[in-house]
Amino acid sequence: MSRIGILTCSNVTQDLGCSSINCLADFKKRGGEFEVYSNDEDLTLVGIINCPGCPTLTGPDKLIKRIRALTEFQVDAIHFTYCIKVLCxxxxxxxxxxxxxxxxxxxxxxxxxxALTPEAFREKIKGLFNQEQKTMVDVILKKA
Ligand code: SF4
Known part of the structure; x- marks a missing residue:
């Protein structure tokens, strides 16, 4: 039996609204990086937490504190999401x-x-971040 935690990218979950649906689908099907666990083995998803955001001056220290949300609960492995793998x-x-x-x-x-190459995936994510988005500034300036 393996107990698994998943670390997601804040940019993707918080800003782009990913619910980790593809990660969870492959967790269930033992696809992608979950192929290493045999179908006979019990696999428990202990939890999912997003990273504390891009680290600026703190380096990994913030992450080490935050990841306790998983490490304190007997996880055997922590998987970084596909988004972290390709984008971070x-x-x-x-x-x-x-x-x-x-x-x-x-x-x-x-x-x-x-199904996408990492390059194609990166381009799509870049496109999402570069979309024109109205903000409170536009409301204040009566442009929205
Ligand atoms: S540090 Fe990496 S995983 Fe965290 S928000 Fe930034 S790009 Fe995403």
Whole structure:
């Protein structure tokens, strides 16, 4: 039996509204990076938490505190989502910091598989972030 936690990217969950639906689908089907777990093995999803946001000056310290939401509950492995794998410039630093801090927990980079190439996926996400979006500024200036 393996107990799994999932770390998601805040940019994707908070700003772009991803509910981790593809990660959960492959978790259930043992697809993507979950293929390593055999179908006979019980797989428990302990929890999902988003990263604390891009780290600026704090480095991985904020993440190490935040990931306690998973590490305190006997996880065997923490999977970084596909979005982190393809989009996050800090993933290697995060992985090393977590491996050093929690040597008994396996850190896996990836969750679901994708029909898109990483490059195509990145372009799509970039397109979403670059959409024109009205804000409160537009309301205040009576442009919305
Ligand atoms: S640090 Fe990485 S995972 Fe977290 S919000 Fe930034 S890009 Fe996403």
């Amino acid at each position: 410039p800090f993933k290697e630093k995060y992985k090393s910091a977590l491996e050093q801090t929690f040597p008994d927990i396996k850190i896996v980079v990836g969750t679901h598989k994708s």
